[in-house]
Amino acid sequence: MIAFFRNLVSGLQGPPSLSPQEAQALVTSGAVLLDVRSAAERKALSIPGSTHIPLGDLPARLTTLPKGRIIVCQCASGARSAQATRLLTDAGLDARNLGGGITAWRGAGLPTR
Template sequence: MKTITTTEVQQLIEQGEKLNLIDVREADEVATGIIPGAQHISLGLIEFKMQDLDKKTPYIMVCRSGGRSGQATAFLEQQGFDVTNMNGGMMMWAGETK
């Protein structure tokens, strides 16, 4: 499984990179703050929403601490998607949220 740190993600955003972030936390967690531009698909809906994703597009999976996003990353990887898990999740995120 590919991984990336929160610091690396923040640096890429600050450099103007267009990242495809998917936040797999529950709605009440996302309401406390989400990385600007991230798409919210809770972990329980990933299986049903994956038809809306493009297998050629790289995605970075985000959750609270890295566990659920790791599950989502492993699942989507098995389905042929290009996915990376953001280690540490929002608990380690020091960047902007909305």
């Protein structure tokens, strides 16, 4: 019974999140950085080298994502990317969430454009 509640609570908390430095290390070693924000948000600020698929388009574009590579999902604050991470994980892909999104990435002094 305790295991049931532990699983329930962990599901509500969302997927584990990466720090900006952990995310950058994964991307440097070949992970895909997936930006799930809107086109307008991406135009205003983005992380160089990231792939853009808005969250609403993601279910229809799952087959365009590489299998066998880690996918680091990124949004503005980490909420939408947590949803994307769950969607990708449920589809059998190896996905991680960038905690704090591009806001945390930029706050860590990592490159943006």
